Amino acid sequence: MCGIVGYIGDGNASEIIIDGLKKLEYRGYDSSGIAIFNKGKLEVRKYKGRIANLEAAIAGEHFESKIGIGHTRWATHGAPSDVNAHPHSNMDQSIAIVHNGIIENYVELKEWLIKEHQVAFNSETDTEVIAHLISVFYEGDLVDAVYKAVEKMRGAYGIGVICSKEPDKMVAVRKDSPLVVGLGEGCNFIASDIPALLKHVRKIYLIENNETVVLTENNVKIYNADRKEVKREVFNVTWDADAAEKEGYDHFMLKEIHEQPKGIYETLNRRLDDNGMIKLDGISLTKEELDRFNKVYIVACGTAYHAGLVGKFVIEKLAKIPVEIDVASEFRYRDPFVDDKTLFIAISQSGETLDTLAALREAKNKGARILSIVNVVGSSVARESDDVFYTWAGPEIAVASTKAYTTQLVCLYLIALYMGYTKGVVEDATYHKYIEELKAVPDKLREVLAQEEQIRNIAKELYKREQVFFIGRGLDSGVSYEGSLKLKEISYINSFAIAAGELKHGTIALIEQDTLVIALATQDRLFEKMLSNIQEVKARGAYVIGLAKENNREIEKQSNRVIYIPECMDEITPLLSVVPLQILAYDIAKLRGCDIDKPKNLAKSVTVE
Numbered sequence: 001m002c003g004i005v006g007y008i009g010d011g012n013a014s015e016i017i018i019d020g021l022k023k024l025e026y027r028g029y030d031s032s033g034i035a036i037f038n039k040g041k042l043e044v045r046k047y048k049g050r051i052a053n054l055e056a057a058i059a060g061e062h063f064e065s066k067i068g069i070g071h072t073r074w075a076t077h078g079a080p081s082d083v084n085a086h087p088h089s090n091m092d093q094s095i096a097i098v099h100n101g102i103i104e105n106y107v108e109l110k111e112w113l114i115k116e117h118q119v120a121f122n123s124e125t126d127t128e129v130i131a132h133l134i135s136v137f138y139e140g141d142l143v144d145a146v147y148k149a150v151e152k153m154r155g156a157y158g159i160g161v162i163c164s165k166e167p168d169k170m171v172a173v174r175k176d177s178p179l180v181v182g183l184g185e186g187c188n189f190i191a192s193d194i195p196a197l198l199k200h201v202r203k204i205y206l207i208e209n210n211e212t213v214v215l216t217e218n219n220v221k222i223y224n225a226d227r228k229e230v231k232r233e234v235f236n237v238t239w240d241a242d243a244a245e246k247e248g249y250d251h252f253m254l255k256e257i258h259e260q261p262k263g264i265y266e267t268l269n270r271r272l273d274d275n276g277m278i279k280l281d282g283i284s285l286t287k288e289e290l291d292r293f294n295k296v297y298i299v300a301c302g303t304a305y306h307a308g309l310v311g312k313f314v315i316e317k318l319a320k321i322p323v324e325i326d327v328a329s330e331f332r333y334r335d336p337f338v339d340d341k342t343l344f345i346a347i348s349q350s351g352e353t354l355d356t357l358a359a360l361r362e363a364k365n366k367g368a369r370i371l372s373i374v375n376v377v378g379s380s381v382a383r384e385s386d387d388v389f390y391t392w393a394g395p396e397i398a399v400a401s402t403k404a405y406t407t408q409l410v411c412l413y414l415i416a417l418y419m420g421y422t423k424g425v426v427e428d429a430t431y432h433k434y435i436e437e438l439k440a441v442p443d444k445l446r447e448v449l450a451q452e453e454q455i456r457n458i459a460k461e462l463y464k465r466e467q468v469f470f471i472g473r474g475l476d477s478g479v480s481y482e483g484s485l486k487l488k489e490i491s492y493i494n495s496f497a498i499a500a501g502e503l504k505h506g507t508i509a510l511i512e513q514d515t516l517v518i519a520l521a522t523q524d525r526l527f528e529k530m531l532s533n534i535q536e537v538k539a540r541g542a543y544v545i546g547l548a549k550e551n552n553r554e555i556e557k558q559s560n561r562v563i564y565i566p567e568c569m570d571e572i573t574p575l576l577s578v579v580p581l582q583i584l585a586y587d588i589a590k591l592r593g594c595d596i597d598k599p600k601n602l603a604k605s606v607t608v609e
Helices: 013-022 051-057 106-117 127-137 142-152 252-258 260-269 287-292 302-319 328-334 354-365 403-423 428-449 452-462 475-491 500-505 524-538 553-557 574-591
Strands: 003-009 031-038 041-048 067-073 095-103 155-163 170-175 180-183 187-191 203-206 211-215 220-223 295-300 323-327 342-348 369-374 387-390 467-472 494-499 516-521 543-549 561-565
Touching: 003 013, 003 095, 003 155, 003 170, 013 031, 013 051, 013 067, 031 051, 041 051, 041 095, 067 095, 067 155, 095 127, 106 127, 127 142, 127 155, 142 155, 142 170, 142 211, 180 220, 187 211, 252 260, 252 574, 260 403, 260 428, 287 403, 295 302, 295 328, 295 354, 302 323, 302 342, 302 403, 302 475, 323 328, 328 354, 342 354, 354 369, 369 403, 387 403, 403 428, 403 574, 428 574, 452 561, 452 574, 467 475, 467 500, 467 524, 475 494, 475 516, 475 574, 494 500, 500 524, 516 524, 516 574, 524 543, 524 553, 543 553, 543 574, 561 574
Parallel strands: 295 323, 295 342, 342 369, 369 387, 467 494, 467 516, 516 543, 543 561
Antiparallel strands: 003 067, 003 187, 031 041, 031 067, 095 155, 155 170, 170 211, 180 187, 180 203, 211 220
């Protein structure tokens, strides 16, 4: 989850690294630090808290450095503190390291280092083990020492290493954690993610698993696990760095909520020809191949998992094929029934979600066809899939995902429609009705966004609540989970979602006078049943916020307040109904004074299990 940046070149290393870390703060912000080679020795500065703390602390220092590494942390081993912050060093301060990931056998390695080499540890982290391990193997060749250290390590890691005895080079290694290399003129970079580099370079190497990179001022070489040099094509970044700026919005989350009409339009219309027929980015899924599949597996985490709940519904409805959905962290540990007749759909915004990546590899080993839905071109999930269907959401910086979710939904609708039409189970009229409904979503979404002030007024009534229930039926049930997640992750309110029909099987015991219930009732065929569920909680004293299509005014009789979305097919409602819930979560969090873009204990890209 953490962010790492490294620089070697003819510029001011400390300034360049800190600037890069600011672009990665969404990956973790418990602490930050830098290590630079300055006047013949390594200088390490690291502090608990945001990068601003680090920047302020070193503002008066004058560093003359052309090489360095930096880190912004999401804590795993050891609480956030100055001592536990990265970079970490060996005992004589000649080697410094930054690390993203987890070393699973760090306890074993730590005990060995203490017993056999009398190493004294300063921190509680797993990362410090790496610095001492490299030091033990160092005999004048940093690259050799890193290779030997890596042979001892188990886990996931992206690491950057510098050494005062070899100040002309930097070494980086990738295993199951993201790592990119930026190629400049008279300078080179490493980073966890591309945004850290865009101010300086557009040419990138995407580093593969188990590869080691050696960087000098004018050269970059990539080696495999056998220490043989490998060639890599340059990846040219074409998207605009300004897309990752706030553009006048108070928070990235609010900006990204408002970018959803554009993201949905781009994701949809880039895949339709002049006749409205779907083009799956060169993905070949013939009728014969689709008929061969006897099952679809959707695997994801968090918000992407909630998108998968909708995907399960639409694929089963349109493609007439059974779909299982699983949380990626559970998939590998229950011996799933996956074989060469399985279509495995992995969903990940970053394309680096480690649990999803591990599940993908398991399914691939069992012979499944892998189709991934990701937002980041060249990410690990994308590179390891048989087929990739990119969302066109643009950079998403806020930790709480919004536009990635809605564009993932569009991808799933397109995949389901394509499968059903290709198999011959979706007729022409039905196909084109869905396409027209999807085309209308961006404009309808703008109507929803126009209700922002009304939703803000509702938030003013509710923001002091400490417990909320979300309920819904059918597709509304899946959207309830996402609405609940948005609220809890940025406002820290205890929020709980449940299928409305399950209320009477236990949860209704928690409903009492003035309990806040947000009731989604956008499914026409389930509307009357949903009204009955609202009556059940109202009878126990609940305060109900209803959400329905604009023609279903009957809900006003059962609700204290109502938010309406434009009329549309039941199957399309998740693209509209989730947005008022995103806005409500944002406004409540803002009124509570929360750090919306960087909520506590969370990071954008989850690269540890």
